[in-house]
Amino acid sequence: MIRFDFQGKRVLVTGGSQGIGLGIATAFADAGAEVIVSGTRDGAGDYQDDLSRFAYLQARLDRPADRAALAEAAGPIDILVNNAGQSHSDEYSMEGYGRVIEVNLHAAVELCYLFHPVLRERGGAIVNVGSCASFIAIGYAPAYTASKTGLLGFARAVADQWARDGVRVNLVAPGFIETRMTASVRTDERKAGNTLRAIPVRRFGTPAEVAAAALFLASPEASYITGQSLVVDGGLMLR
Numbered sequence: 001m002i003r004f005d006f007q008g009k010r011v012l013v014t015g016g017s018q019g020i021g022l023g024i025a026t027a028f029a030d031a032g033a034e035v036i037v038s039g040t041r042d043g044a045g046d047y048q049d050d051l052s053r054f055a056y057l058q059a060r061l062d063r064p065a066d067r068a069a070l071a072e073a074a075g076p077i078d079i080l081v082n083n084a085g086q087s088h089s090d091e092y093s094m095e096g097y098g099r100v101i102e103v104n105l106h107a108a109v110e111l112c113y114l115f116h117p118v119l120r121e122r123g124g125a126i127v128n129v130g131s132c133a134s135f136i137a138i139g140y141a142p143a144y145t146a147s148k149t150g151l152l153g154f155a156r157a158v159a160d161q162w163a164r165d166g167v168r169v170n171l172v173a174p175g176f177i178e179t180r181m182t183a184s185v186r187t188d189e190r191k192a193g194n195t196l197r198a199i200p201v202r203r204f205g206t207p208a209e210v211a212a213a214a215l216f217l218a219s220p221e222a223s224y225i226t227g228q229s230l231v232v233d234g235g236l237m238l239r
Contacts, residue, residue: 004215006033010077014038015084017047019179023207024081024214029053036074061107071114078122079218080115082108083129091143104147120165125218128155130173132233159227168226170217175233177205200235
């Protein structure tokens with residue numbers, strides 16, 4: 001088993017207050033990193049999970065002013081994990097479409113730009129959290145699909161440009177993971193059955209399994225890897 005060592009490293013995980021983000025934040029903290037998580041609520045105590053081992057910063061990432069304030073408040077970091085994301089009940093409206101694109105894509109892009117100078121100074125890394133929707137279409141979620149596809153393209157482009165700066169940029173693409181976002185599928189017997197039949201390993205993934213991939217991509221063990229995507233989906237995309 002690989003034991004990652006992030007002692008002395010500062011990590012920002014956006015949307016690290018729950019779900020996949022919390023799994024990633026926890027794994028980095030377990031590996032010795034100082035971890036900052038962002039969330040939309042007033043304070044860390046407003047969440048069901050215990051966030052006391054992390055520094056918490058409130059940020060509504062659909063607001064450019066909050067994105068700038070987050071970058072200033074976080075200070076120098078070594079690793080940026082763009083995890084915050086959302087879907088909308090009606091992505092076939094411009095309002096719903098725009099809200100998803102703003103958080104899932106525009107916020108991640110701007111944070112990459114804002115943190116690039118300090119990551120260049122510190123030889124840092126960026127891990128963007130995409131999705132299987134970065135590669136395949138989700139018909140009922142065009143904005144989510146577009147945002148995650150765009151995030152993959154963006155990661156590839158800036159990885160090419162920023163390699164000369166010593167900044168690596170990669171993407172981890174989860175499939176169906178046990179989070180609140182997939183609860184409507186997992187708790188519906190028919191939907192869950194159909195989904196599991198499409199996953200060769202016949203189960204949903206866990207945030208910890210996505211976290212392991214994120215830590216690898218951010219680690220020195222992946223020092224020759226940039227502009228790539230690592231799919232964590234139990235084989236879903238083999239279908």
